[in-house]
Amino acid sequence: xxxxxxxxxxxxxxxxxxxxxxxxxxxxxxxxxxxxxxxxxxxxxxxxxxxxxxxxxxxxxxxxxxxxxxxxxxxxxxxxxxxxxxxxxxxxxxxxxxxxxxxxxxxxxxxxxxxxxxxxxxxxxxxxxxxxxxxxxxxxxxxxxxxxxxxxxxxxxxxxxxxxxxxxxxxxxxxxxxxxxxxxxxxxxxxxxxxxxxxxxxxxxxxxxxxxxxxxxxxxxxxxxxxxxxxxxxxxxxxxxxxxxxx
Amino acid sequence: xxxxxxxxxxxxxxxxxxxxxxxxxxxxxxxxxxxxxxxxxxxxxxxxxxxxxxxxxxxxxxxxxxxxxxxxxxxxxxxxxxxxxxxxxxxxxxxxxxxxxxxxxxxxxxxxxxxxxxxxxxxxxxxxxxxxxxxxxxxxxxxxxxxxxxxxxxxxxxxxxxxxxxxxxxxxxxxxxxxxxxxxxxxxxxxxxxxxxxxxxxxxxxxxxxxxxxxxxxxxxxxxxxxxxxxxxxxxxxxxxxxxxxxxxxxxxxxxxxxxxxxxxxxxxxxxxxxxxxxxxxxxxxxxxxxxxxxxxxxxxxxxxxxxxxxxxxxxxx
Numbered sequence: 296x297x298x299x300x301x302x303x304x305x306x307x308x309x310x311x312x313x314x315x316x317x318x319x320x321x322x323x324x325x326x327x328x329x330x331x332x333x334x335x336x337x338x339x340x341x342x343x344x345x346x347x348x349x350x351x352x353x354x355x356x357x358x359x360x361x362x363x364x365x366x367x368x369x370x371x372x373x374x375x376x377x378x379x380x381x382x383x384x385x386x387x388x389x390x391x392x393x394x395x396x397x398x399x400x401x402x403x404x405x406x407x408x409x410x411x412x413x414x415x416x417x418x419x420x421x422x423x424x425x426x427x428x429x430x431x432x433x434x435x436x437x438x439x440x441x442x443x444x445x446x447x448x449x450x451x452x453x454x455x456x457x458x459x460x461x462x463x464x465x466x467x468x469x470x471x472x473x474x475x476x477x478x479x480x481x482x483x484x485x486x487x488x489x490x491x492x493x494x495x496x497x498x499x500x501x502x503x504x505x506x507x508x509x510x511x512x513x514x515x516x517x518x519x520x521x522x523x524x525x526x527x528x529x530x531x532x533x534x535x536x537x538x539x540x541x542x
Numbered sequence: 543x544x545x546x547x548x549x550x551x552x553x554x555x556x557x558x559x560x561x562x563x564x565x566x567x568x569x570x571x572x573x574x575x576x577x578x579x580x581x582x583x584x585x586x587x588x589x590x591x592x593x594x595x596x597x598x599x600x601x602x603x604x605x606x607x608x609x610x611x612x613x614x615x616x617x618x619x620x621x622x623x624x625x626x627x628x629x630x631x632x633x634x635x636x637x638x639x640x641x642x643x644x645x646x647x648x649x650x651x652x653x654x655x656x657x658x659x660x661x662x663x664x665x666x667x668x669x670x671x672x673x674x675x676x677x678x679x680x681x682x683x684x685x686x687x688x689x690x691x692x693x694x695x696x697x698x699x700x701x702x703x704x705x706x707x708x709x710x711x712x713x714x715x716x717x718x719x720x721x722x723x724x725x726x727x728x729x730x731x732x733x734x735x736x737x738x739x740x741x742x743x744x745x746x747x748x749x750x751x752x753x754x755x756x757x758x759x760x761x762x763x764x765x766x767x768x769x770x771x772x773x774x775x776x777x778x779x780x781x782x783x784x785x786x787x788x789x790x791x792x793x794x795x796x797x798x799x800x801x802x803x804x805x806x807x808x809x810x811x812x813x814x815x816x817x818x819x820x821x822x823x824x825x826x827x828x829x830x831x832x833x834x835x836x837x838x839x840x841x842x843x844x845x846x847x848x849x850x851x852x853x854x855x856x857x858x859x860x
Contacts, residue, residue, distance in 0.1 A: 348602075359679070367646065453824070503846050
């Protein structure tokens with residue numbers, strides 16, 4: 296049994312969970328957690344600030360993928376990219392929100408599995424193209440969407456991109472995670488082929504596809520149920536006038 | 543090498559300096575000075591961050607967090623075009639509008655795949671350590687030129703549009719980096735060891751299925767806390783995977799690693815700590831509920847996690 300483990304830093308975990316549950320501003324939650332954790336580990340103030348500073352510099356690559364495409368996406372939106380994406384998809388009569396997302400899920404998973412992870416992504420694919428198209432297909436079918444449905448569809452677009460990426464990229468042998476896993480096991484005295492790790496990811500990847508595909512199918516049913524109820528007046532009026540005409 | 547990630551930092555720094563300048567010059571901005579200070583400090587991190595003493599950077603990060611945390615980062619006024627103008631543009635440009643949007647991922651993929659072969663005078667054109675990100679940068683620059691040419695807009699208008707979207711994202715843009723920083727503080731402070739100790743010392747692992755479930759669910763929970771499956775993997779695999787699943791029950795380590803990491807990704811779907819995947823898209827898609835993307839993922843993640851417990855139990859001990 297290990298006895299020299301300092302359990303005080305766990306306070307940091309408690310702080311961040313409490314902060315997110317109580318819905319305090321995430322920026323404040325994070326900085327307070329960082330400070331509390333550093334104090335709990337016995338860091339003096341200068342070391343605490345230096346750890347925060349070094350950590351922030353080391354993670355500078357994270358916002359690049361979001362920030363760099365913004366100018367292009369903004370310009371294209373100014374010139375009607377979203378409208379055109381909706382117009383374009385509306386010509387495909389068999390398209391539904393769920394089916395479109397299903398195709399995207401499959402394509403995202405397969406391209407990620409052969410290493411093409413950057414073919415998707417939230418700033419460069421979901422906001423300018425996928426979300427407008429999914430909203431467009433629903434609008435063609437059901438007319439103007441209520442805000443909560445529109446938001447739900449957008450959340451599903453982002454979620455589908457994530458599921459496709461996560462459970463696709465791990466099947467790619469040269470992906471960082473596979474390297475990390477085999478290196479870690481090697482240091483623990485176990486040697487496994489990277490390809491074997493990649494192959495054994497396939498059952499989970501298939502489950503991820505099936506589970507999410509089933510939920511996308513339910514999304515279509517939910518849309519049909521909720522949105523067809525919105526216009527029962529039109530339908531009954533239509534039926535009544537048809538009955539009055541004796542059709 | 544000729545193009546490195548450092549060049550992208552300068553590019554992003556320059557965009558942020560202009561954003562800060564435009565904010566400062568925007569007299570109608572409700573939080574003009576605090577927002578400009580926020581973006582200005584952030585720009586400095588990219589322009590001269592590696593040359594500053596880490597303590598100063600730490601002070602800057604705390605100041606940024608306080609500005610954002612107390613509501614000091616706001617959006618300026620951006621004039622939207624009329625619906626008719628959008629439609630007229632969309633009609634005029636048609637499918638050509640897709641070209642610059644698709645050029646970004648296309649150039650990124652081409653750059654990533656061909657980076658090995660691109661060299662000038664023996665020097666690699668693209669930094670071999672960051673091929674994807676540098677290719678993304680090149681893709682964005684090429685695509686920006688294409689978009690300006692296509693829409694007949696000036697690059698200044700492009701920067702204005704970039705600022706419009708940056709304003710819409712607000713501090714959420716900085717959150718992934720804040721959480722990345724927190725992850726490093728956690729590992730420096732030994733949080734990983736403490737969590738592994740706490741999860742492994744109070745559960746009876748004499749039943750094989752329980753040990754499997756602890757490993758799978760522990761990976762997910764730890765990822766929820768750290769926001770990153772890569773941080774959880776060494777801790778759970780070192781604490782439970784190698785000593786118990788492999789050491790005691792002689793399971794197949796390749797299956798253990800593969801399904802273990804994927805269980806970590808189930809955790810990624812559930813946590814605001816994975817800001818780049820969950821919180822930023824909510825802001826980017828202008829969703830009022832910051833947790834809307836997580837909500838859409840919870841059923842998929844939990845069902846898959848349950849499936850993973852059984853998959854690992856049956857596949858690891860074939």
